[in-house]
Amino acid sequence: MTYEGWIAACDAEDIDEEDVIRFDYEDRTFAIYRSDKSEYYATDGYCTHEKFHLSDGLVMGKHIECPKHNGRFDYTTGEAKRAPVCNALQTYPVKNEAGQIWIKIS
Amino acid sequence: MPTQDIRKRDYSLTGPEGERAQQRGLVAAQWYATPIPRTKMKELMKRKDGPAIRDTIIWFCALAAAGVLAYWSWGSWWAVPAFALYGVLYASPADSRWHECGHGTAFKTAWMNEAVYQIASFMILRPATPWRWSHSRHHTDTIIVGRDPEIVSPRPPVWHVIAMEFFKLYGGPRDVWRMLMHCFGKLDAEEKEYIPASEVRKTCWESRVYVLIFLIVIAACFYYGTIKPAMFIVLPSFFGSFLVLMTGLSQHLGLYEDVLDHRLNTRTTYMNPIVRFLYWNMNYHIEHHMFPMVPYHALPKLHEAIKHDCPEPSPSLSAALKEVFTALVRQRKDPSYTIVKPLPDTAAPYEYGPEAAAAAAD
Numbered sequence: 001m002t003y004e005g006w007i008a009a010c011d012a013e014d015i016d017e018e019d020v021i022r023f024d025y026e027d028r029t030f031a032i033y034r035s036d037k038s039e040y041y042a043t044d045g046y047c048t049h050e051k052f053h054l055s056d057g058l059v060m061g062k063h064i065e066c067p068k069h070n071g072r073f074d075y076t077t078g079e080a081k082r083a084p085v086c087n088a089l090q091t092y093p094v095k096n097e098a099g100q101i102w103i104k105i106s
Numbered sequence: 107m108p109t110q111d112i113r114k115r116d117y118s119l120t121g122p123e124g125e126r127a128q129q130r131g132l133v134a135a136q137w138y139a140t141p142i143p144r145t146k147m148k149e150l151m152k153r154k155d156g157p158a159i160r161d162t163i164i165w166f167c168a169l170a171a172a173g174v175l176a177y178w179s180w181g182s183w184w185a186v187p188a189f190a191l192y193g194v195l196y197a198s199p200a201d202s203r204w205h206e207c208g209h210g211t212a213f214k215t216a217w218m219n220e221a222v223y224q225i226a227s228f229m230i231l232r233p234a235t236p237w238r239w240s241h242s243r244h245h246t247d248t249i250i251v252g253r254d255p256e257i258v259s260p261r262p263p264v265w266h267v268i269a270m271e272f273f274k275l276y277g278g279p280r281d282v283w284r285m286l287m288h289c290f291g292k293l294d295a296e297e298k299e300y301i302p303a304s305e306v307r308k309t310c311w312e313s314r315v316y317v318l319i320f321l322i323v324i325a326a327c328f329y330y331g332t333i334k335p336a337m338f339i340v341l342p343s344f345f346g347s348f349l350v351l352m353t354g355l356s357q358h359l360g361l362y363e364d365v366l367d368h369r370l371n372t373r374t375t376y377m378n379p380i381v382r383f384l385y386w387n388m389n390y391h392i393e394h395h396m397f398p399m400v401p402y403h404a405l406p407k408l409h410e411a412i413k414h415d416c417p418e419p420s421p422s423l424s425a426a427l428k429e430v431f432t433a434l435v436r437q438r439k440d441p442s443y444t445i446v447k448p449l450p451d452t453a454a455p456y457e458y459g460p461e462a463a464a465a466a467a468d
């Protein structure tokens with residue numbers, strides 16, 4: 001389901017607090033996060049260092065740790081926080097409407 | 107199962123094997139991982155400060171006690187076992203703390219990981235930033251010839267290198283030489299393969315600090331007219347590296363090269379609690395490679411969670427080393443010789459890699 005560039009990604013309750021899930025759309029993959037304050041964020045799904053799904057990683061506060069090399073990003077801004085990641089993650093706008101999580105990819 | 111390549115191969119990162127691995131689909135590939143429910147995985151990945159703080163305090167207290175023994179035994183034959191103990195307590199935990207803090211999993215608090223990483227890197231004489239990137243490549247392309255900079259021995263084995271490593275006489279001088287080059291802003295060709303340009307400045311400054319400490323230790327030796335200062339800092343990395351080599355040899359040697367399943371190229375070994383403390387549970391090496399975000403203190407639980415999907419662990423370090431040296435002796439005449447470990451009935455089949463998958467499809 002889409003409208004005005006927003007794509008329905010998942011239900012808000014599909015993601016545990018301080019966790020992440022994978023969302024695939026067309027030929028792209030994304031990571032959708034729920035913080036420990038139940039705020040939602042979205043980034044590209046692959047780590048910028050090597051092509052591994054961040055959704056298999058560990059969310060700690062506002063950081064996501066890649067499961068392969070333990071590089072870290074601030075998923076709220078996309079900023080690279082720990083080697084071996086050097087390049088920032090692309091982030092995307094997210095909104096929670098009546099328990100439905102939408103992300104704007106374009 | 108695939109046959110192993112029997113040609114004499116170029117293990118350098120700058121030779122043709124890297125390109126060959128790329129063509130074979132072995133570079134930065136997807137590796138087999140035992141399925142674990144997300145809830146369980148989150149529990150295993152959970153970070154804590156407590157275990158690593160406790161272990162670090164114990165380590166430094168034990169090192170200080172051994173140091174006092176070594177200091178007071180200086181000039182007598184008791185100095186030999188005292189310095190041997192000091193050396194093992196210096197080098198072996200430095201190796202494992204370097205490793206675990208490099209992954210950033212030992213402590214929950216980031217600065218604690220970084221502080222212990224920098225101290226342990228110096229103690230084990232590994233330039234901190236280059237080795238961080240070297241180890242990252244080791245995890246991306248584990249035992250992929252031409253890609254992995256941390257393959258301990260090629261096939262056939264080079265015996266004099268293994269013998270030299272009992273006292274770190276191969277890797278130690280190489281790393282010290284690299285540090286000296288870093289002081290002048292130079293990286294060698296292998297390092298350029300895995301260290302990004304953005305990290306070169308940091309690399310150089312770290313090495314300058316290391317070399318400054320070397321110079322202070324050397325100056326202290328001259329000032330006091332004795333080698334004693336160096337026997338407590340820098341040289342223990344050499345004379346205490348015996349256990350580092352033993353545990354290191356047990357990790358991958360004799361097993362497969364060029365596969366995409368850590369159960370084929372990595373060995374888990376049961377070890378006694380003392381060695382496990384010194385080695386920070388890296389004896390659970392299949393587990394560590396399959397799930398590097400699981401901290402050392404959770405590896406025994408991870409082992410329990412995936413052992414139904416893994417080959418039987420080696421029962422002891424001595425058994426693992428016997429297996430390794432038997433394989434190395436056979437590889438001297440037959441470089442293709444590889445240890446094949448059967449899987450339990452409960453395990454998923456081995457995934458050898460893209461070539462095996464293509465062959466199976468044919």
